[in-house]
Amino acid sequence: MTIMPFHLAIPVDSLAKAREFYGQLLGCEQGRSTAQWIDWNFFGHQLVTHLVEHMPGRPEHNQVDSHEVPVPHFGVVLEWDTWQQLADQLSAANTAFIIEPYLRFKGQVGEQASMFFFDPAGNALEFKAFKDLNQLFAS
Template sequence: MRDPNNVFHLAIPARDLDETYDFYVTKLGCKLARRYADRITLDFFGDQVVCHLSDHFDRDVNMYPRHFGITFRDKRQFDNLYKLAKQRELPFFQDLSKRFQGMIEEHEMFFLRDPSNNLLEFKYYYDDRMMY
């Protein structure tokens, strides 16, 4: 079981740290924790994402099997992030949609694409028992 004092860590490739900073910090609102010549470390909604400078990033992407993101418990927070992404004209890989309509696992979701083609999924389940 997760201890709320612990933080999940994810490392992803970044082709350019300035554009990565602009996307995650300036536009998406994440907090910069550290910056070095070869990486930036972010507070990504309470967890740690490290963007490592790399020439090895996906040039052609699909949602599956590789993406990451946040599942919100609070619908207002989900809606507010969606509105922010629209207002700041963040690049959508897939706009707002619903999956599994009429089923207990029905949820809303959208995907953003960062400057290095990493896909970020944000979702909200109507029944929070379906979050895992």
């Protein structure tokens, strides 16, 4: 099976803040845009930030590993070193993490690094990395 990029459209209440967050902080390349939306190269996937007048309410939370995980959320799986560089970059930028960067399943099947934070519009994001990407779907 060929893995293809996904497409995700999310609401934002400011395209200027979206440019600062996705373009400058996360380093995503900006693609096409209008006065109502911006396409981003979100780590090889297409993310579209659509301007809305009113944002939906904040996400609910589920308990996972004694953390309050926001639902819904989205994100990507990065290479281990890329994830660490991003975690360092976000920490240096004083990002308010929902869940600070941490290691799950240390020494077990599916060992992974994870972190959660909100974009300026309140969309919850998770970034992950696996020591062994072959264990992405391991149980």
